[in-house]
Amino acid sequence: AQSVTQLGSHVSVSEGALVLLRCNYSSSVPPYLFWYVQYPNQGLQLLLKYTSAATLVKGINGFEAEFKKSETSFHLTKPSAHMSDAAEYFCAVFQPGKLIFGQGTTLQVKP
Amino acid sequence: DTAVSQTPKYLVTQMGNDKSIKCEQNLGHDTMYWYKQDSKKFLKIMFSYNNKELIINETVPNRFSPKSPDKAHLNLHINSLELGDSAVYFCASSPAAFKGGEINTEAFFGQGTRLTVV
Numbered sequence: 001a002q003s004v005t006q007l008g009s010h011v012s013v014s015e016g017a018l019v020l021l022r023c024n025y026s027s028s029v030p031p032y033l034f035w036y037v038q039y040p041n042q043g044l045q046l047l048l049k050y051t052s053a054a055t056l057v058k059g060i061n062g063f064e065a066e067f068k069k070s071e072t073s074f075h076l077t078k079p080s081a082h083m084s085d086a087a088e089y090f091c092a093v094f095q096p097g098k099l100i101f102g103q104g105t106t107l108q109v110k111p
Numbered sequence: 112d113t114a115v116s117q118t119p120k121y122l123v124t125q126m127g128n129d130k131s132i133k134c135e136q137n138l139g140h141d142t143m144y145w146y147k148q149d150s151k152k153f154l155k156i157m158f159s160y161n162n163k164e165l166i167i168n169e170t171v172p173n174r175f176s177p178k179s180p181d182k183a184h185l186n187l188h189i190n191s192l193e194l195g196d197s198a199v200y201f202c203a204s205s206p207a208a209f210k211g212g213e214i215n216t217e218a219f220f221g222q223g224t225r226l227t228v229v
Contacts, residue, residue, distance in 0.1 A: 032216050038152075043115075043201060043220040051213050088152055094216040097167040097208060098144065098156040 002027040002093045004074075006102035014110050019063075019078040021105045023091030026072065032094035033074045035065055038104075039087045047089075050074060061085070081109045114138050117202050117221040124192055125229055132187045132224045134202030142208040143185040144218065145177060148199040157200075160185055161209050192228045199223045 007022040025031050033050035048059025055067045065076045074091060086109045091102040115136045124130050136143065145157040159167035163179040174190045185202060201223045207215040 032211075032213050034217065036220075041223075041225075043222045044154075044203075044218075046217060046219070049213050049217055090154065094208070096211075097142075097159040097161075098169075099203075099216075099218050100156075101154040104152045104154075 001100075002029075002031060002095045003100055004033075004091045004093045004102040006089075006091050006105050008105055009103060010106045010108065012108040012110060013081045015083055016080050019076070019081045019085065019107065021076040021089050021091075021107065023065075023074045023076065023102060024072050025074060025091075025093050027093060033065075033067065034092045034094070034099065035059065035063070035074075035076050036090045036092060036101075037061075037087050038090065044090065047076070081107075083109050083111065085109055115202055115204055115219050115221040117200075117224050119224060120222060121225050121227075123227045123229065126192055126194060128192050129188070129190045130192060130226070131189070132200055132202075132226075134185045134187070134221060136183055136202075136204040136219070138204060138206075138219060139183075140204035140206050140219075141182060142205040143179065143182070144203045144205075145185065145187050146201040146203060146220075148201060148223070150198070154201070158185075158187075159208070166209070189226075192226075194228050197226055197228045199225050 003026045035047040036044040048057045058064045092099040143160045158177045176188045179185045202221040203218045
């Protein structure tokens, strides 16, 4: 069965600093991987998804993620954090019939 | 135009009551889901439907009964509500999750229904 693990339940960065949110996956088959963002009291919005055509995936709001098979990782990055990036971030892997989510990482952005 | 819409957004009710949450998607998707998000924000699948048929039931208590009258709707009825049912419930849909592929499996979520049982 596929699974994902997000390292760090809480990440705090200063505005303008690099954002790095970590996600490792476990899958016996080529995975379909996703990053979602949840703003307070809202639903989940897709940030980006892994397409087998490219290992570096660009998403919305300046985020990107790199699929590294050798490290079984799909870390999310953004070069410069903005106050509006403060939210909950979820990594997810598709398993037939459902998305399996990681535990989530709360991103705090300090002025 | 809201792609996946849930009603109500907030629901406060007493233990023992029966309540329903409605979900509709206007994306033409084949697959719909119910997820539960607990107080620690952990998201767990409850049910998956494909073209109105129940495909996955993740050991959810029988008090929870989903119903899909057509592939655009997936409602959730909960009987005899308990304190532990308090959570945020999300409806979601995917184009055709059971066909696989990064396009077909991408899930679109509703805004959630915050259920509080007192």
